[in-house]
Amino acid sequence: MEIEIKLAVSNIKNNIKRTIFTITSIILCTVLIFTTVLLISSIRNGITENVESQYNDYHFIVKDIDMNSFSKIKDKEYIDKIYIQEYNKEQLYELKRPYTSFKIENNINVYIKYKDIKKVCDYSTDIINSLGVSDAKDRCEFNQKLLTVYGLIDVEILEENDTICRARINYSFVIDIMIILILFSFSILFIVILYNAFLITINERKKEYAILNSIGGTEGQILKIIFIEGFIMGTIGIIIGGFISYLSAYNILKILNDILINTGYNFRLVIDIKYVILSIFIIIVNIYISSIIPSVKASKTTIIEGIRNNNEIKYKKRDTILEKILPIEGQIAIKNIKRNKNKFRVITVLLVVCMTLYIAVSTYINYEKETSDLVSEYDIDAEIRPNSALNMDYKSIFDNYELKYGDKIEYMEYKLNGLVMLVEPKEAIITDYLVREYEKNQKSVNMVIIGLDDKTYTNYINKLNANYGDIIIYNNGTRKTTNNDGNLTYTRYPILKQEDNIKLSVIATYNDYENDINEFEIIDNENLSGNIVLTNEIIEGYKEIKMRYGAGTIFVNNDVYDKIEENFLNYTSTRYMKEQWINGSDKIPSIKIKCNNIIGFSKYMEDINRNHEMDVVYYSLQNQEKVIYIKIIQLILNIIMIAIITLGIVSTINILNASLCERKQDFKILYDLGATKTKINKIMIYECIYMFIKATIITIILSIPILYGIIKYMENIIVLSGLFIPFKSIVTFLTIILLISLVITIHSTKIVKNQ
Numbered sequence: 219m220e221i222e223i224k225l226a227v228s229n230i231k232n233n234i235k236r237t238i239f240t241i242t243s244i245i246l247c248t249v250l251i252f253t254t255v256l257l258i259s260s261i262r263n264g265i266t267e268n269v270e271s272q273y274n275d276y277h278f279i280v281k282d283i284d285m286n287s288f289s290k291i292k293d294k295e296y297i298d299k300i301y302i303q304e305y306n307k308e309q310l311y312e313l314k315r316p317y318t319s320f321k322i323e324n325n326i327n328v329y330i331k332y333k334d335i336k337k338v339c340d341y342s343t344d345i346i347n348s349l350g351v352s353d354a355k356d357r358c359e360f361n362q363k364l365l366t367v368y369g370l371i372d373v374e375i376l377e378e379n380d381t382i383c384r385a386r387i388n389y390s391f392v393i394d395i396m397i398i399l400i401l402f403s404f405s406i407l408f409i410v411i412l413y414n415a416f417l418i419t420i421n422e423r424k425k426e427y428a429i430l431n432s433i434g435g436t437e438g439q440i441l442k443i444i445f446i447e448g449f450i451m452g453t454i455g456i457i458i459g460g461f462i463s464y465l466s467a468y469n470i471l472k473i474l475n476d477i478l479i480n481t482g483y484n485f486r487l488v489i490d491i492k493y494v495i496l497s498i499f500i501i502i503v504n505i506y507i508s509s510i511i512p513s514v515k516a517s518k519t520t521i522i523e524g525i526r527n528n529n530e531i532k533y534k535k536r537d538t539i540l541e542k543i544l545p546i547e548g549q550i551a552i553k554n555i556k557r558n559k560n561k562f563r564v565i566t567v568l569l570v571v572c573m574t575l576y577i578a579v580s581t582y583i584n585y586e587k588e589t590s591d592l593v594s595e596y597d598i599d600a601e602i603r604p605n606s607a608l609n610m611d612y613k614s615i616f617d618n619y620e621l622k623y624g625d626k627i628e629y630m631e632y633k634l635n636g637l638v639m640l641v642e643p644k645e646a647i648i649t650d651y652l653v654r655e656y657e658k659n660q661k662s663v664n665m666v667i668i669g670l671d672d673k674t675y676t677n678y679i680n681k682l683n684a685n686y687g688d689i690i691i692y693n694n695g696t697r698k699t700t701n702n703d704g705n706l707t708y709t710r711y712p713i714l715k716q717e718d719n720i721k722l723s724v725i726a727t728y729n730d731y732e733n734d735i736n737e738f739e740i741i742d743n744e745n746l747s748g749n750i751v752l753t754n755e756i757i758e759g760y761k762e763i764k765m766r767y768g769a770g771t772i773f774v775n776n777d778v779y780d781k782i783e784e785n786f787l788n789y790t791s792t793r794y795m796k797e798q799w800i801n802g803s804d805k806i807p808s809i810k811i812k813c814n815n816i817i818g819f820s821k822y823m824e825d826i827n828r829n830h831e832m833d834v835v836y837y838s839l840q841n842q843e844k845v846i847y848i849k850i851i852q853l854i855l856n857i858i859m860i861a862i863i864t865l866g867i868v869s870t871i872n873i874l875n876a877s878l879c880e881r882k883q884d885f886k887i888l889y890d891l892g893a894t895k896t897k898i899n900k901i902m903i904y905e906c907i908y909m910f911i912k913a914t915i916i917t918i919i920l921s922i923p924i925l926y927g928i929i930k931y932m933e934n935i936i937v938l939s940g941l942f943i944p945f946k947s948i949v950t951f952l953t954i955i956l957l958i959s960l961v962i963t964i965h966s967t968k969i970v971k972n973q
Contacts, residue, residue: 222439226446240416241455244505247408248459249466250861252497254400256467257857259493261474261850264485276301276329278342279359283349284325290348291328296341301329335368342383346375354381387589400858403575405504410568412508416448448509456501464489474853544904547897551904562909569913569955570920576859576951577921578928583855584944585932596837597761599816600823602809603833612809619822625815630759631671631807633779636767637786639665639746640725640738646717651697652769654727656736662725663713665691666763666771669779671807678757678773685749689722690773693752696765713770714752722746722772724782726789742785745778759810776807902963910956 230237276299280291292300301310305324332341338360346354360373360383369389376382464487471485544552555562602612616627638654641647644661652664670678679688697709714720723743727736756763763771774782813819816838823834888898925943 222442223446226443226450229443230447230450237451240412241451241458243411244452244455244501245459245462247404247411247504248456248501249463250404251401251408251500252460252463253466253470254404254858255493255497256463256487256489257470259490260467260471260485260488263488263490274361275299275364276331276361277335277338277365278330278332278345278361280328280330280345280349280351281357281359282325283328287349288326288328291330291345294341294345294348296333296337297330298333299331301331303327303329335365335370338365338370339373339383339385342373342375343381346381346383351381389589401500403579403858404861405500406571407575408501408504409508410571412505416444416509444509448505452502452505456498470853470857474850547900548904551901551908554901555905555908562905566909566913566916569910569959570916573913573917573952573955574920574924577917577948578924579855579859580947580951581925581943582928582932583852583859584942585928586852586855588942589932595762595765598759598810599813599838600811600819600834600836602811603835615826619819623815623818623822625813625818627819628812630674630810631776632674632760632810633669633776633783633807634666635779635783635786636664636666636769637724637782638662638727638738639772640723640740641714642721642723643717646714646720648715649695649711649713651695651711654736656738660738662727662738664769665713666767666769667779667782668760668763668771668773669776669783669807670757670773671776674757674759675773675775681755681757682751682753684751687748687775689746689748689750691750691752692754692756692763692771692773694754694764695768695770697768698765716752720750722750724786739789741789742782745781745785746772746774759812899964903960906959906963907956910959914952 291297300313302313303310304326310329330345332338334341342358342360346358351357354375355377358375362373365371365373365385370385371389372386374384374386376384468487471487475484612629616629619625620627640660640662642660644659647653647661647663649663654662656662676686678684678690679686682690684690691714693713695711695713697711699707699709721743723746724741725738726741727738757773760771811819816836820834820836820839823832826832888901929941
């Protein structure tokens with residue numbers, strides 16, 4: 219064994235450049251896996267520390283039940299803990315099994331913790347049905363804060379045909395699937411990168427192995443040498459990678475804590491020994507898999523093959539149709555690929571892995587972004603709602619806050635109403651939701667109209683390259699429906715299509731249901747007669763419009779809004795006939811607020827409210843667990859995406875460059891035969907394009923079932939109508955990979971020529 223160790227150490231020293239490349243590859247892959255696992259363990263521990271305090275780890279509450287009702291549910295096998303709260307007492311205390319000695323005189327509130335938090339809705343539905351509670355919405359509650367941080371967003375009780383519990387969005391599977399996806403993706407990249415590193419190293423030293431065979435070295439001894447080299451380089455790579463992973467995870471958590479600074483959450487780096495062992499095991503297995511195939515091949519290399527280094531060159535004389543139609547450079551390129559299948563196969567596999575992972579992860583991220591829009595409805599911190607009885611000087615209130623705390627307040631004034639709009643021509647309406655037809659073959663649609671302050675309106679039209687006075691219509695509606703399984707389906711749909719001279723008029727309607735007659739009168743047909751701009755982009759601060767009303771939204775400046783509202787009020791003051799499906803006719807605007815320290819702002823407003831009765835809603839405080847969950851997931855997914863892109867590009871550069879350098883003898887022969895640099899470049903370009911097209915076809919074939927699996931999996935979280943595959947970014951990424959491959963190919967031929 220001693221001689222094998224000496225030879226392994228000698229080989230590592232004598233091939234220092236290749237050793238550095240291999241160790242660097244191990245470090246990169248170790249950093250990816252270790253950092254990810256450290257982040258996940260730290261975040262999970264941080265969430266548990268923040269929300270699962272004593273007597274706060276319950277999932278479901280049933281109020282006001284007697285002993286007989288309690289006996290129906292106390293022995294449910296899926297219940298982990300039970301806390302009770304006696305009548306007229308605030309304190310909770312935990313019951314210990316068995317519950318036979320427990321007696322009560324008055325009704326109690328029961329706090330239940332389940333064994334599997336992912337099945338909260340199923341278990342709670344069973345509890346309600348077992349108790350036969352008729353007023354479940356009043357007597358049952360969920361621990362929304364705890365459930366939210368575990369991914370069960372807005373759990374509610376529905377009383378329709380049957381009473382069921384349902385989460386508006388179920389994220390509870392996300393972290394688990396992310397762990398699997400991350401480890402699987404990084405393991406594939408790890409194996410491909412290290413396989414290439416070991417393959418190149420071993421191929422360069424085949425002559426040495428052949429000479430060892432010739433002087434009596436056995437296959438087993440050669441394998442031992444290679445494995446000892448792998449062990450030494452792996453140990454160095456894991457130690458350095460582990461140190462870098464610690465620093466990376468620490469800094470990423472610091473960034474996350476800065477993002478969540480106002481929420482009260484703080485994540486510290488936790489090194490969980492079971493996660494460390496899991497990571498090391500995965501890394502060692504990946505190193506072993508990466509090295510075993512090239513090692514076995516090298517150990518079986520004959521003396522002649524080792525000297526000639528041609529055991530991988532295979533060629534069949536039969537020409538394909540493609541070879542017959544391509545020019546001479548293309549024919550040579552395909553023959554080269556056939557002669558060196560194994561070398562080109564490694565490059566093709568890397569391209570396939572890189573592109574497939576990008577398609578899968580980018581699609582998943584896109585679905586997650588669509589879901590996050592539904593989870594976190596607001597992109598403001600707070601809102602002051604109007605109270606016409608007060609003469610509130612809110613600008614002075616904000617100025618005083620800024621002077622006192624040094625925290626800049628951004629605010630936006632707006633007025634909102636929901637009106638019925640007659641649309642002409644009627645063909646411009648392309649939805650059937652909230653649409654009515656009239657006897658004169660005309661159609662109307664319910665729409666929200668919002669009056670913006672001048673600053674916000676100007677920012678919006680500048681964003682859309684529109685003109686002052688234009689009527690901006692956010693042209694997306696979202697319909698929320700419940701399917702037979704009780705799951706929600708969100709359907710996005712456009713309201714109008716672009717037509718020349720679209721005309722909008724505010725109308726009042728009258729419905730004669732007995733005679734099935736709809737009639738209308740025009741209230742205002744002048745103030746919305748300007749140029750109409752249809753858009754799918756929403757102005758910052760109005761994110762809730764995407765989900766709240768399910769209709770299109772008209773944005774105008776406050777002057778236009780006031781004129782429409784005045785006409786509407788004048789009309790309805792003298793007539794019974796009107797239509798206002800959202801009541802927002804208060805003349806005092808609502809105020810949307812953004813600030814850096816919402817906790818400090820809320821405390822300041824509490825002091826102000828001692829003298830002024832203002833209706834203030836704090837969205838970022840109410841929804842901070844949702845925000846935390848979304849930001850954590852987005853941060854991790856963005857790190858994964860950056861890692862995949864970086865590794866894919868770096869690996870493509872290394873593998874292509876190394877492969878081309880191995881063929882420098884081929885290039886020299888072509889140069890000696892009179893081939894020009896231009897023709898050789900053409901040959902290489904044909905090779906590159908051929909491999910890229912082949913890899914793309916394989917990627918598409920592999921991606922179809924993967925994308926189908928992602929879409930079906932996301933239905934466990936939320937059902938979105940339509941496909942949200944980011945085709946544009948995928949095409950951009952594939953184009954970048956192709957361009958990088960071409961640049962490397964041409965550059966490498968120049969290097970070989972100069973040698």
